[in-house]
Each structure stands twice: as C-alpha cells, then as structure tokens.
Amino acid sequence: MSRIELKNIVKKYGDGFPAVNDVSLDIADGEFVILVGPSGCGKSTLLRMVVGLEDITSGDLLIDGKRVNDLAPRDRHLAMVFQNYALYPHLTVFENIAFPLRLQKGKHSEEEIRRMVHQASGMLELDEHLDRKPSNLSGGQRQRVAMGRAIVREADAFLFDEPLSNLDAKLRGQMRTEIARMQRRLGITTIYVTHDQVEAMTLGDRVAVLKKGILQQVASPRELYEQPVNLFVAGFIGSPPMNFLPARVSGSTLHLPHAEVTITGDLVEKVKGKDVVIVGLRPEHIKDATVETTPEHAVHFTAVVDQTEWLGNEQYAYIPFDADRAVRDKLDELDRELDGEGMHPQLIVNLDARSRVIEGDEADLAFDPALMHVFDPESGDNLT
Ligand code: ATP
Numbered sequence: 034m035s036r037i038e039l040k041n042i043v044k045k046y047g048d049g050f051p052a053v054n055d056v057s058l059d060i061a062d063g064e065f066v067i068l069v070g071p072s073g074c075g076k077s078t079l080l081r082m083v084v085g086l087e088d089i090t091s092g093d094l095l096i097d098g099k100r101v102n103d104l105a106p107r108d109r110h111l112a113m114v115f116q117n118y119a120l121y122p123h124l125t126v127f128e129n130i131a132f133p134l135r136l137q138k139g140k141h142s143e144e145e146i147r148r149m150v151h152q153a154s155g156m157l158e159l160d161e162h163l164d165r166k167p168s169n170l171s172g173g174q175r176q177r178v179a180m181g182r183a184i185v186r187e188a189d190a191f192l193f194d195e196p197l198s199n200l201d202a203k204l205r206g207q208m209r210t211e212i213a214r215m216q217r218r219l220g221i222t223t224i225y226v227t228h229d230q231v232e233a234m235t236l237g238d239r240v241a242v243l244k245k246g247i248l249q250q251v252a253s254p255r256e257l258y259e260q261p262v263n264l265f266v267a268g269f270i271g272s273p274p275m276n277f278l279p280a281r282v283s284g285s286t287l288h289l290p291h292a293e294v295t296i297t298g299d300l301v302e303k304v305k306g307k308d309v310v311i312v313g314l315r316p317e318h319i320k321d322a323t324v325e326t327t328p329e330h331a332v333h334f335t336a337v338v339d340q341t342e343w344l345g346n347e348q349y350a351y352i353p354f355d356a357d358r359a360v361r362d363k364l365d366e367l368d369r370e371l372d373g374e375g376m377h378p379q380l381i382v383n384l385d386a387r388s389r390v391i392e393g394d395e396a397d398l399a400f401d402p403a404l405m406h407v408f409d410p411e412s413g414d415n416l417t
Contacts (some may be wrong), residue, residue, distance in 0.1 A: 035097050035110075035189035035222050036062045037083065042092035044078050044246075051090070052078045054246035065216050065223045067237035069230065070269070071372045075246040076226045077194055083224060084113050084192050096189065112183030113192045120167040120178055127163040130154065130181040153184040156219065172204050173211050180215060190222040197232065209235060230270055234258070242266050244370065264413035267313050267406060268371050273349070273381050275406070276319075277367075279360035280312045287312060287407070290354035290380070292334035294402050303416040304407065309360055310416070313406035316349070316381045321388035322397040330399035336380070338396050343386075350390055352380040363410055 037060040044053040053075040060066050068076040081087040083094060085106030094102050101109055120129050130150045134141050141149070154160050157177040167175055176196065183191055196212070197205045213236050216223050227233055233240045234254040241251045242265075250262045261267035267275045280287040280294075285301045287294045289312055296304070304310055320326045322333055340351040356364070356378045364378075382398065390396045407416045 036060065036095075037190060037222060037224070038093075038095040038098075039079075039083070040093040040095065042079070042082065042094065043090045044075070044082060044087065045090045051246050053082070055092070056243075056246075056248045057092075058241055058248065058251060060222060060224065063220045063222055065213075065225065065236060065238045067233045067240045068224065068226045068243060069228065069233040069240055070243035070249075071228060071370065073245075074243040076228075076243055079243075080113075080192055080194055080224060080226050084111050085109050086113075110187070110189040111192055112186055112188030112190070113194065114176075114179050114183060114196055115194060120175060122167055125164050125166060126154070126159060126170070126178050126181075129167065129178050130159075130185055133182055133186045149185045150181075153181040156184065157181050157215065172200055173208050176208055176211065177215070184219070188221070190224065191216070193223065193225040195227055196225075198227075198229075212236065230272065234270070242269060260415070261313075261406070262415055264311065264313075264367050264408050264415075265370060267408070267415065268367055271315060273316050273383070274371075275313045275315050276380050277364050277408075278312045278314065278354065278380065279357045280310050280407075282307050282310055289334075290356075291336040291352070291398075292332055294332050294405065296402075296407070300407060300416060307409070309357060309410055311360060311363070311408040311410050313408060313415075314380075314400060315404070316383035318404045319380070319382045319398055319400045321384050321390055322399040324387045324389075325385045326399045329401040329403065332402050333397070333399045335395050335397055338390055338392055338394050339379070341390060341392050346386055348384050348386060348388060348390075350382040350384055350396065352382065352396075354378050354380060360410060367413070 039056055039058045042053055042056045043051050045051045056079060068079060070076055078087060082089050089102050093100055096109060127150055130153055131146050134146050134149060154163055157180060159177055159181060162170060162174060197208050209232055225236060239251055240254055240257055242249045244265050250257060250266050257266060257270050261270060278289050280289045282304050285296050287296060320330055336352045338350045339353050342349040384390060409416055
C-alpha cells in the first residue's frame with residue numbers, strides 16, 4: 034500500500050494555459066480520493082501523470098516518500114483500471130487475472146500463479162467464474178476481473194479513470210456500490226476520476242474539486258456539501274443545484290428577491306462596502322411554512338409559484354425572480370463554467386410530499402438563515 038503526494042504539480046501542453054496548475058494533494062495510505070470537475074478541468078491529465086503516462090512539467094510526485102517523476106510506469110507499482118476494463122475476450126477469467134504474472138516470464142512457477150490467482154479471485158468472489166470468458170460475465174464481474182489483475186500485480190494503488198461512464202444508470206449504481214465495497218475490503222489507496230457528482234459524493238473518503246486545472250477544495254463529501262469554499266464548488270455539488278440569489282446589502286440587512294434577512298457577527302463586516310452579494314440556499318432548505326417548519330426556520334416569505342413537479346416522495350416548486358444585470362452576468366458565467374447553458378433566474382424549492390402548494394399559488398415559505406451561504410460576487414468566495 035502507498036501514500037501518494039502531489040506537490041505543486043503543473044502540466045503544460047505547448048504554450049497554452051496549464052492543464053494542471055500547481056496542484057498539491059496528500060493521499061493517505063488506504064485512502065479513497067475522488068478527482069471531480071467539469072469536462073477539460075484536468076482530472077485525467079492529473080491521473081495520467083500519477084501513473085506515468087504523461088510527463089510532469091514541474092512539481093514533485095512522491096510515492097511512499099520517494100520522488101517518482103522520472104520512474105517508468107511499470108516501476109511505480111500502480112494499477113490503472115480503464116473504462117472498458119481492457120480484458121482479453123479469448124482468455125478465461127483465470128487467464129485474464131494470471132496475465133500480468135505470465136508477462137513476468139519465469140518469475141513465477143505455475144503453482145505460484147495458481148495460488149495468486151485463487152487468492153485474488155477469493156477476495157473478489159470470482160471463484161465460481163474462473164473458467165468463463167469475459168463475454169459471459171456481468172459488467173460488475175468484469176470490473177472485478179480487471180481489479181483482480183491489479184491485485185495479482187500487487188499494485189500499491191488503484192487508479193480509476195471514469196470506469197462507469199459507458200454503463201446505463203442501473204448498472205452504474207450497482208457497480209458504484211461494488212467498487213466502494215471492494216475498496217473498503219482491500220484497503221488499497223485509490224484515486225478515482227469522474228465528472229459524476231453522485232459517484233464523487235458516495236465513493237470517496239475525500240473529494241478534490243478541480244476547475245481549469247486549479248484545485249478548488251479538497252474535503253469530505255459532507256464538508257463540500259455543507260461548507261463549499263466558493264460559488265463554483267457550491268454550484269457543482271448538489272442536485273438540483275444550490276439556488277443563487279442576488280441580495281442588496283444595507284447595513285446588516287440583505288434584501289433578497291422575496292425575503293429580507295438580518296445578518297449578524299463577522300458577516301456584517303465582511304459584506305460592508307458591497308452593494309450586492311450572492312446568497313446561496315439549497316432547494317431542500319426552503320420549507321412550506323404551513324406543513325414542515327421548526328423555530329429555526331426564522332425567515333418567512335411569500336412567493337407566487339410558477340410551476341410544480343410532484344415525484345411521489347417529494348416535489349419541486351419553481352419561482353421566478355428578477356436579477357440585477359451584473360449579478361446575472363456573473364451567474365451566467367458561473368453556469369457556463371459548470372457546463373450549463375446559462376443561468377435561469379428562478380428559485381427551486383424541494384418540498385416535502387405533504388405540501389399542497391400548486392401552480393399559481395402564493396406559497397408561504399421559510400428557511401433557516403444559519404443554512405444560508407453568502408458569496409462575494411467578485412471573487413466568488415464563500416463569506417459565511
Ligand atoms: P474530460 O472529463 O472531458 O475527460 P478532463 O477533466 O479529464 O476532461 P483533461 O483530459 O485532463 O480534462 O484535459 C485538460 C486540458 O488539457 C483540456 O483543456 C484538454 O484539451 C488539454 N489536453 C489534454 N490532453 C492534451 C494533449 N495531449 N495535448 C494538448 N492538450 C491536451
């Protein structure tokens with residue numbers, strides 16, 4: 034097993050701006066770390082530098098304290114598990130797992146190979162399938178064969194590059210659980226690249242969010258959700274996404290499109306001198322005041338609901354609002370960075386199934402101001 038340290042890692046292709054820009058990340062022995070971000074943010078490049086498929090322009094890569102920048106991929110003892118699993122269709126499961134051992138010609142006796150393959154197949158619950166060909170296996174079983182191959186190589190870490198992106202939603206869900214279970218059982222250091230936030234939130238001990246090659250935040254899934262450091266992370270994590278509302282500042286009062294909030298403590302100082310800030314509220318933190326509020330939901334407001342969607346166990350209400358031109362431009366830019374098509378100035382509210390709010394109604398809504406985020410509209414930093 035291995036500790037993997039990235040110190041100020043930079044990757045430049047040609048003269049353009051760096052694909053990976055000064056990334057530092059310390060991955061503990063046995064830890065499961067997710068690299069996540071929109072298309073082109075540099076996550077695959079980062080993974081390929083760790084495994085040795087791409088040169089590092091500057092910075093240091095350390096495995097168990099040893100600098101490995103110039104070490105050939107095969108000498109790094111890392112196993113990359115690809116999207117298509119790269120199994121040999123004409124070989125049985127046994128031979129697919131044994132393949133890397135046979136490549137090390139003469140290093141292992143036949144008996145040793147049998148022992149190593151059986152040890153891996155036992156761990157991965159593949160014993161019953163050793164004589165089958167990959168075409169007769171489920172997607173999850175194929176994934177395990179690919180992991181088995183990594184295990185017999187006695188790899189110190191697993192690296193996954195979007196392994197589930199070719200699968201349909203149901204299989205994806207099953208495989209996700211399977212990978213999480215295997216990684217916990219084996220306790221092998223793992224780096225996993227995805228642009229899927231459900232994978233990011235459910236698989237990793239920690240999640241590293243990248244934007245244009247720059248690391249934005251590295252934290253546990255819960256911390257990312259509850260304390261995003263900036264607008265980008267707040268908008269990337271969560272589905273439906275966090276609502277961003279323009280708020281005019283006057284002293285210790287924030288004037289939101291439908292509500293007014295009194296702020297206290299440090300925040301009053303932090304917003305001083307700003308005309309407008311951006312308030313972030315998660316859809317599920319806004320409640321129907323007639324059915325589901327507690328004393329903490331101290332900010333009450335009414336708003337006309339434009340549209341509702343009822344999903345059985347929950348429902349969504351959509352409430353349009355006007356946004357200041359400057360704030361709108363900022364939120365539009367943010368939405369494009371998040372691979373969206375521009376911002377829709379509407380509040381999304383995720384209501385309890387008991388709520389009877391319907392389209393055209395003036396709804397009584399409420400939220401807990403302690404769950405509100407306040408962002409600097411210039412830097413995007415979270416001030417709360
Ligand atoms: P995706 O989710 O779309 O795979 P990613 O986050 O993995 O994206 P990378 O593939 O690491 O992103 O690419 C990061 C940036 O580097 C992109 O702007 C990409 O165009 C650029 N890039 C990647 N590989 C090369 C290359 N071989 N030559 C030049 N530029 C490259």
